[in-house]
Amino acid sequence: MFTILVVEDDPTMKEIIVGALEKWHFEGIAAIDFDHILQTFIDSKPQLVLLDINLPAFDGYFWCRKLREISKVPIIFISSRDTRMDKIMAMNMGGDDFIQKPIDMDILMAKINALLRRTYSYLDHELQVVEHRGAVLNLKDSRLIYDDCQIDLTKNEFRILYMLMTHAGEVLSRDKIMRALWEDESFVDDNTLTVNVVRLRKKLAEAGLESRIKTKKGQGYFLE
Incomplete structure (x- = not known):
């Protein structure tokens, strides 16, 4: 239907x-x-x-x-x-x-x-977005939309934010996030994850979303 x-x-x-x-x-x-x-x-x-x-x-x-x-x-x-x-x-x-x-x-x-x-009859226009508190992540072009701001994300920034948005309120360990960033036998190390999270937070701040990603000391990150 x-x-x-x-x-x-x-x-x-x-x-x-x-x-x-x-x-x-x-x-x-x-x-x-x-x-x-x-x-x-x-x-x-x-x-x-x-x-x-x-x-x-x-x-x-x-x-x-x-x-x-x-x-x-x-x-x-x-x-x-x-x-x-x-x-x-x-x-x-x-x-x-x-x-x-x-x-x-x-x-x-x-x-x-x-x-x-x-x-x-020939196209699939199923909605491909994830939403959290007014912020919309477009899965087709790795872009975050909030109010009138459109934020282009790198591949790793997109994957981190996608995981956090699809598990909103849940603390994701750093290990779990790093395993999700595994690609072409190249493991993303702990420092690389930190750098990506810092960059992602900076982009979110530019759109007025500076406090969305929270750190749970000794455990990981979660989206508030």
């Missing part, structure tokens, strides 16, 4: 869309917290997003740009706006289609089915 995230501010319209999706045997998930759409997206792992332009706080264009930083999942804009510029902006921001309100549900379902067929 395909999961579709509905980002719509109008409660009545939201209910109508989710109901129509269920009739077509989709799982419709309605966004509730409009300040944390990205988190809702990560948690629900949808195969398609229906995104209104007029939203509280930040508009649909903003959230489309944020979604495109971590995923290529198809996005259909839904809006009462009908100007040529709105449609151009929607496409330029990364949208795949645009449907105007009032919505003809048969047309919307036809667009959804067509877009899902085109997308998932």
Whole structure:
């Protein structure tokens, strides 16, 4: 079953869309917290997003740009706006289609089915990110995204952060981390690990994440 995230501010319209999706045997998930759409997206792992332009706080264009930083999942804009510029902006921001309100549900379902067929018949757009307290690690390009900052990580920095994020709150020993950095019969020694952690902490600090990696004396590191 395909999961579709509905980002719509109008409660009545939201209910109508989710109901129509269920009739077509989709799982419709309605966004509730409009300040944390990205988190809702990560948690629900949808195969398609229906995104209104007029939203509280930040508009649909903003959230489309944020979604495109971590995923290529198809996005259909839904809006009462009908100007040529709105449609151009929607496409330029990364949208795949645009449907105007009032919505003809048969047309919307036809667009959804067509877009899902085109997308998932030959591509796998499964979400490949790890998230911790608003920081998103993109597994495809080894980049950390936090607010408006994008941090490029080296291979070892990425592996260290990936381990810490996937074991958040758990103390990982230095030995365990070093074993994960083993590659091409070249073992990363204790000093190399220290250097990489120092560099990683410096990059996190530049993005306002300076206190995330903690040291447990005599044991190892953990992510707070």
